[in-house]
Structures are given as C-alpha cells and as structure tokens.
Amino acid sequence: MQIYLVGGAVRDKLLGLKVKDRDWLVVGTTPEQMLNLGYQQVGADFPVFLHPRSKEEYALARTERKTAGGYTGFTCNAAPDVTLEEDLLRRDLTINAIAMDENNQLIDPYHGQKDLELKVLRHVSDAFIEDPLRVLRVARFAARYHGLGFTVAAETLALMQQICASGELAFLSAERVWQETARSIEGSNPEVYIEVLRQCSALKIWFAELDILWGVPNPPQWHPEIDTGIHTIMVLQQAAQLSDKLTVRFAALVHDLGKGLTPQEKWPSHPGHEKSGLAAINTLCDRLKAPNECRELALLMSEYHTHVHKAFELKPSTLLKVLNHCDVWRKPQRFADFLLCCEADARGRTGFENRDYPNTTYFWQAYQAALQVDVKAIVATGLKGEAIKLRLNELRISALKSFKESYQSSAT
Template sequence: MEIYLVGGAVRDGRLGIPVKDRDWVVVGATPEAMTKKGYRQVGADFPVFLHPKTGEEYALARTERKQGHGYHGFTVYSAPDVTLEEDLLRRDLTINAMAEREDGTLVDPFNGLADLEQKTLRHVSEAFAEDPLRILRTARFAARFHPLGFTICPDTMALMRNMIRSGELEHLVPERVWQEVQRALHEKSPAIFFQVLHELGALNILTPELADTERFEAGLQALQCISAQNSTTAQRFAALLSALPEPEASARAKAMKSPNDCRDLTRLVCRFSGWLSKHNSGALPPEAVLDMFDQADLWRRPERFEQLLASLACTPHQQHVKPLSIAAESAQGVSPQDLLKQGFKGKELGDAIRNERLTRITRAMAP
C-alpha cells in the first residue's frame, strides 16, 4: 500500500498558496484493507475513505471509461493493480495531476510543474474531452489564477471548442452547472470565468441571454464592481444579469436552479435597473420610490434592500443610489406604534403609515 498527496494541495503548495484541503490517493489497496486500518468508506460511486483521525479523504487509485453523455457517463475501475500514473492520467489539468510521496518527493508524469512555472492551464490528455464539466472547471481555474498571470493554452482552448461543437455541454444538468458558476463568482477574477466561456461560445448554450455583446459587457462590468466588495453570491449573480430585462433574468435564474435568494435579488435588481433607466435624466417620483420600497419589502427585509442598493451602485444608475438610501432611511423612521397612539386603526392606520412614509420620501428627495 502506497499513499500519495494529490491534486490541489500539491499545486497550491508549490504556488505558495495556503493549503486548505488535502486529498490522498492510495495505490495497491482494497476496500477491505482500508477498513481494517480504521478508515471509514463514504464513496458510493468509487471507494473513498475518511482517515480515522484527520477525517481527510483517501481514495483508492482508479481509472474511468466514458460510457455515456454528461458528467455521470462514466464507469469506474478501482483495484490494487491501478497505478498512480493511471490515476493521475484521468485528471483534468496538468497542474492538478501532480502527486507527492510521503517523504515530499514530487511525482509529475505529465509535466505539471513546468506548466505551473510557465503559468499555463493545459489538459492532461485527450480524455479531458470525455467530461464537459471540465470546460467550466478550466474556466474557473482561469478565474482563480488570473491574478498570478495564468492563461489557458491554445490546444486546450481548441479542444474545449470541439467539445462544445459536439454538443457535450448540453448534457450537463443545471444543478452541476450552478455549482461551478457559484464557485466561479467567488474566485479572484470572476469575470474571467465568463470571458473564457464567451470566447469559447459556451454562453450560447449555458446563458444565451448573455451572448449579446452589449449585455455581456455591462454584466461583466457590474460583476467586477460588486466582486471588489464583500458581496454575497446573490449580489454577484444579480450584477451579472443586471443588464437583462426582468422577465429574461428571472427565467434564466430559475432555469439555472439558482437558490431563492439569488432569484429574488436578480428579479429586484433587473426590475429597478429597468425602472431607473427611465429616470436617468431627471428626478425620481416620490410615489414611485415608495412603490419601489414596497416591492423590495424594505420594511421587513432591510438587509436585502442594502444588498439591492449596493448592486444598483454597480450599474449605470449609481447616481440614484445615494438619494434612494437617504429616502429609505427616512421612511424607515415611521413608527406604526406612534400612529396607533394617535388613534389610527385598521385601514386608516395603513393609510397613515403610507402617507407619512411618502411625506418623508418627498422631503428627503427634494432638491
């Protein structure tokens, strides 16, 4: 039984990046041998075990063979006769196909260290084309390592274009696509992820609404702006789609199986971005502003409203954000309890609250 540190931990260690997770490959072992040593099996598709003390993942060396379409179209073979090189051969990029022996010696059969030094993202073998998810992963690594100067090698770009032309990308399930998009939104340079997909022609399949150059560039500009802040996934996703009409953006957010908070904020950003575009050269009507606050549920969801304003500040309508923020703060100061003490009840109370909020908005937004 031989144990090797593999993948991201080896790569990041040589890049001087703090290693968060460590994965291990075990060569020459059986599931029975692993359980006898106290490892707990957790993998359903192939043998993966948790170390009895550290909880780190140890996978038996394996090979994969393409049997169908998409991410799950593989049969896995795992046995003691599978070599480390055979296991590494099935990985996506050369910089992810390095291993270390227990004494720290590097095992690098596919020249990953050279590509690491040359800041190149390169596929390990033609087997890369068997998994369409690797297109998204490669774009995500480009987004992660862009600040370090990494680029995708031309041969790998050509291979990914061929995969897209063959229709493989269409077999990815929305949930898996969303996982990669969500991770990409929080990489060092998230815009690079979408730029790579745009260059490859993948957006025509994954998010056809962003294939339009003007919408795409506006969305990337908003994403770059909001990602420079301590922003949420919902804010980043909403910024990306901010140049779309609300119905299109909402439909895409739903089709991508994004979480409810992403769908809700995307709907609000696109709705009010469209509304604000009609008032870019003039003052905002107080009545419409109050309706906006109601639709955004400012009164019960003030945190989400702050996210909305921060997202709008990254669109071409940023000049309206400060007046809206001042008006919102003023309107939030209306106290239903004070109006109750004044004798307002039922519908009269609701009308009084609305009138007082409108008065404060009008005053706050006055020239």
C-alpha cells in the same frame, strides 16, 4: 500500499498558496484492506475513504472508461495493480496531475511543474473530452488563477469547444453547473469565468439569455463601451470590488437581460428592458436552480435599477413605491445590496469607473426619513386594516417630501 498527496494541495503548495483541503491517493491496496485499517468508505461509484482520525479523503488509484453520456457515464477500475501514473493520466489538467510522496518527493509524469512555470492551464490527455464538467472546471481555474497570470492553452480551449459542440454539456446537472458558477462568481475575477465560457460556446448552452447580450448596442452617450455584453462584464467587475456576496454579483451579472430582447429596430435604446428582463431572469434561474435569494435580488435589480439612476428626479410618491416594492421595511439588508448593484451598474461603463455615485446615498437617506414614521402611533388612533396602510403611506410620502426639499436646499 503507497500513499500520495495529490491534486489541488500539491498545486497550491507549489504556487505558494494556502492549502485548504488535502486529498490523498492510495496505490496498491483494496477496499477490504482500507476498511480493516479503520477507514470509512464514502464513495458509492468508486472507492473513497475517510481517514479514521483526520477524516481527510483517501481515494484508491483508479482508471476510468467512458460508457455513457455526461460526467457520470464512466466505468471505474480501482484494482490494486492500477499505477500512480495511470491514475494521474485521467485527471483534467497537468497542474492537477502532480503527486507528492511521504518524503515530499514530487512525481510529475505529465509536466505539471513546467506548466505552473508557464502559467498555462493544459489538459493531461485527449481523454479530457470525455468529461463535460471539465469545461466549467477549467473556466473556474482560469478565473481563480487569473491574478497570477494563468491562461488556458489554445489546444485545451479547442477541446472545450469540441465538448460544447458535441452536445455533452447538456448532460450536466443544474446543481453541478450552479456549483461551479457560484464558486467562480464569488472569486476575485468572476468575469474571467464568463469570458472563458463564452470563448468555448458553453455560455450559449447554459446561459443563453446572457450570451445574446454581446453585439447588442447601447446609446454611446451613456455607454461609451457601447456593447451590452462588455457593459455586463464591467458591471460584474465593479460588483466584485464592492461586495463579496454571491447575490450581489449574480444580480449585477444578469441585470440587463432585458436588453437582449429589444427589437433591433429600437436599438440602441432599450425601452422597457427593466421589466422585459424579469422573465429571462426567471428562466435562467429555473435552468440553473439558482437559490431564491439570488433570484429575488436579480429581479429587483432588473426592475428598479433605472429608478435609482434617476433618483433625484423621482417624486416622493415614486420613491415610496420603489421602497415598498423592494420590501425595504422587512429586508433592509437586501435593499442595501440592491443599491450596491446599482452603483456597480453606474460605474460599469468606460470612463465612469471612478465617478462618484451619490444616488445610492440619496435613496438610503430617503428610506431612513420614511422609516421615522411611527406605525404604532397610527394604530393607536383607532384606524383599522387598509386604513392603516393608506395613512402610513400618506405620512411616509410627506416625510419623503420634506427629505427631498431639505436635500435640495442643502445641495444649493
């Protein structure tokens, strides 16, 4: 029985990064022996055990044979005679196929250390194509290690394209696709994940509403980058600089889906794209089984981002309409996140990246002004039901009118 540290722990240790989770590989034993040593079995499809004290995962060395579609369609062999090299051969990337023994000696049969030096994400063997989940994993690794200079090997990208062309990607569960996507979007370079998926045609399979944005033009006076797909990537980059929140970054990513539905004869303008994008966002969120908070912020962003861009032109009644529709009174933090998305959209354009964007401050101050209206005082006057709501709106519009006049006066 030999135990090795494997996978991401070895990879990140060699890269000088902080190791978060440690995975262990056990060679030359059986499930019965592991149980007798006090390990707790947790793997239903193949033998994985929790250490009796550390609770870290220990997996028996195994080989796999493809027997059906998808990433679960494998028959596993975890016999005691499976070697370390055989187990490492089934792994996705060479940089994830390095093991370390109890004496800190590296076992690297597939030259993962060399690829760490070259900063290349390269598949271990042609068995790579048997698991469609690897398309998303490689895209996630490309995003995660982009800052270190890593890129996907051309031959590995070709296999990813082959997987996508085969139809295997459709066998993935929405939960796994969302899990890989969320982890990537929350990282430091979420745009790389999207770009890699697009390069291998995975984007059009799981994110069709997003994929069609490339090649759709915007008015050049407002969008020097012109292409809506490029703009989307730029907005996602800006959102990543402004917020770590998954909700903010996802909303930034899908805020312009309506532009993919604009008839070509109306290009490069996109009248009504704010509302036409709502159905596309709902369809995408349904497919991905995205969390409700991601969907809700994305819908607000699609419908009302141009209102914020035109903030200084809006009448007090329109300002209140936006505030009410965003339910800012009950969900002020979500409204603040919405404004961050709008700022990312404004800056996600060539030449606008470092421009001031006072619109969000203006909208937040307008909310603060309307918030000063005392609801309890209205109730105390004896009004009931709908009359309370009407009076509340009247007073908030009056407060917003005073705010707007005061703002304009101070600006001049």
